[in-house]
Amino acid sequence: xxxxxxxxxxxxxxxxxxxxxxxxxxxxxxxxxxxxxxxxxxxxxxxxxxxxxxxxxxxxxxxxxxxxxxxxxxxxxxxxxxxxxxxxxxxxxxxxxxxxxxxxxxxxxxxx
Amino acid sequence: xxxxxxxxxxxxxxxxxxxxxxxxxxxxxxxxxxxxxxxxxxxxxxxxxxxxxxxxxxxxxxxxxxxxxxxxxxxxxxxxxxxxxxxxxxxxxxxxxxxxxxxxxxxxxxxxxxxxxxxxxxxxxxxxxxxxxxxxxxxxxxxxxxxxxxxxxxxxxxxxxxxxxxxxxxxxxxx
Amino acid sequence: xxxxxxxxxxxxxxxxxxxxxxxxxxxxxxxxxxxxxxxxxxxxxxxxxxxxxxxxxxxxxxxxxxxxxxxxxxxxxxxxxxxxxxxxxxxxxxxxxxxxxxxxxxxxxxxxxxxxxxxxxxxxxxxxxxxxxxxxxxxxxxxxxxxxxxxxxxxxxxxxxxxxxxxxxxxxxxxxxxxxxxxxxxxxx
Numbered sequence: 001x002x003x004x005x006x007x008x009x010x011x012x013x014x015x016x017x018x019x020x021x022x023x024x025x026x027x028x029x030x031x032x033x034x035x036x037x038x039x040x041x042x043x044x045x046x047x048x049x050x051x052x053x054x055x056x057x058x059x060x061x062x063x064x065x066x067x068x069x070x071x072x073x074x075x076x077x078x079x080x081x082x083x084x085x086x087x088x089x090x091x092x093x094x095x096x097x098x099x100x101x102x103x104x105x106x107x108x109x110x111x112x
Numbered sequence: 113x114x115x116x117x118x119x120x121x122x123x124x125x126x127x128x129x130x131x132x133x134x135x136x137x138x139x140x141x142x143x144x145x146x147x148x149x150x151x152x153x154x155x156x157x158x159x160x161x162x163x164x165x166x167x168x169x170x171x172x173x174x175x176x177x178x179x180x181x182x183x184x185x186x187x188x189x190x191x192x193x194x195x196x197x198x199x200x201x202x203x204x205x206x207x208x209x210x211x212x213x214x215x216x217x218x219x220x221x222x223x224x225x226x227x228x229x230x231x232x233x234x235x236x237x238x239x240x241x242x243x244x245x246x247x248x249x250x251x252x253x254x255x256x257x258x259x260x261x262x263x264x265x266x267x268x269x270x271x272x273x274x275x276x277x278x279x280x281x282x283x284x285x286x287x
Numbered sequence: 288x289x290x291x292x293x294x295x296x297x298x299x300x301x302x303x304x305x306x307x308x309x310x311x312x313x314x315x316x317x318x319x320x321x322x323x324x325x326x327x328x329x330x331x332x333x334x335x336x337x338x339x340x341x342x343x344x345x346x347x348x349x350x351x352x353x354x355x356x357x358x359x360x361x362x363x364x365x366x367x368x369x370x371x372x373x374x375x376x377x378x379x380x381x382x383x384x385x386x387x388x389x390x391x392x393x394x395x396x397x398x399x400x401x402x403x404x405x406x407x408x409x410x411x412x413x414x415x416x417x418x419x420x421x422x423x424x425x426x427x428x429x430x431x432x433x434x435x436x437x438x439x440x441x442x443x444x445x446x447x448x449x450x451x452x453x454x455x456x457x458x459x460x461x462x463x464x465x466x467x468x469x470x471x472x473x474x475x476x
Contacts, residue, residue: 025170026133059137059162061163061170062170063170069230069240091156091159091160091163091281092163092248095248099247100226102226103226103227120319121318122316123316123317124317125315134344138337146320146330
């Protein structure tokens with residue numbers, strides 16, 4: 001499935017992989033429920049490590065980071081392995097997402 | 113290095129951003145564009161400034177009171193420092209809460225208890241924004257009520273001052 | 288051109304002056320920054336795009352077209368304010384007022400007397416029935432006399448778009464400078 005708006009694209013059409021690109025600055029964690037439902041669904045259906053490719057996501061605000069962090073906590077509860085593929089040249093990704101590793105030992109961070 | 117100072121003010125109505133949320137992002141991209149004079153790592157620094165300004169604006173829209181009054185975002189940049197001052201209306205108890213919350217986040221940061229902030233009720237997801245500003249961007253926050261409080265429920269014009277050290281940010285990029 | 292010293296607040300152009308009374312209480316966005324003519328020229332475009340994007344972000348109908356028109360007009364007005372500012376007082380103030388099917392855009396700057404007189408001349412020409420011919424004449428004159436500034440920006444806006452323009456000129460005491468408030472009303476559907 002693909003969610004496409006003026007600002008961002010979320011693509012979950014490949015099994016075990018989600019790609020998020022563009023800029024996501026939605027008003028609250030609640031407003032991420034609908035677009036991030038694709039991540040939750042992909043996580044439920046994943047047969048191996050779920051790759052989340054964020055290399056072309058220019059911005060994600062604190063509401064989005066909070067929502068993503070909550071999904072990681074859920075993955076920990078369900079014992080699902082995840083990998084965030086990040087872009088080192090986008091500062092918030094390098095700085096913020098790396099610290100999310102503390103939430104779940106089976107969360108891997110790969111720098112692209 | 114050329115001694116360059118950039119100084120500008122934007123005055124906006126919170127209600128306008130509530131009616132079109134994208135305006136917060138448009139404004140933060142604009143500020144980062146104007147504030148970034150660096151050539152070597154332009155995109156990197158712009159992304160940081162835009163992230164910080166956007167969180168600042170989102171805070172004012174969500175937690176500020178008197179949403180039909182003008183709020184001001186003042187940006188000042190020297191070679192050393194970027195200073196962002198947000199002038200908004202807060203209730204006096206919100207100021208106390210915010211000050212305590214910033215202290216609490218310092219402790220959370222020291223103990224690496226990230227999960228605690230993700231589910232706190234005070235200032236909701238903005239807890240993460242403050243945590244990130246302090247931890248990831250080595251930023252400094254100062255809360256400065258412009259008028260003295262009269263009673264606990266009173267609304268006070270307040271300045272929230274964020275300081276970012278551009279030298280530190282540039283060093284981060286090089287590392 | 289005759290150099291007249293302005294002694295009191297005056298209003299020029301084809302915009303209804305009574306509109307000004309309530310405008311400043313309805314400002315939805317304003318921006319203030321010192322801008323240097325030569326060094327900061329690129330900022331005109333950044334600022335005009337910001338105002339345009341901010342203003343049109345809530346629009347759905349004819350958004351692309353309105354955006355293009357607004358950006359052109361706003362850029363011209365900002366360039367105009369910067370070009371005509373006095374070098375030691377280069378702070379520019381910009382205000383946006385969003386009304387029903389109408390956008391009011393105000394620029395404020397400090398100008399020396401000769402630039403003020405040029406502006407008054409242009410404002411008087413706005414009442415002319417054939418602005419297009421005036422623009423062509425100006426282009427010819429600029430070419431003949433090798434003039435640096437084209438001075439056709441405001442006439443062009445008035446001629447090509449649904450705009451009315453007014454200028455309030457306030458003399459600054461003990462100086463030969465004037466505060467210029469250029470008010471442009473842009474109608475759209």
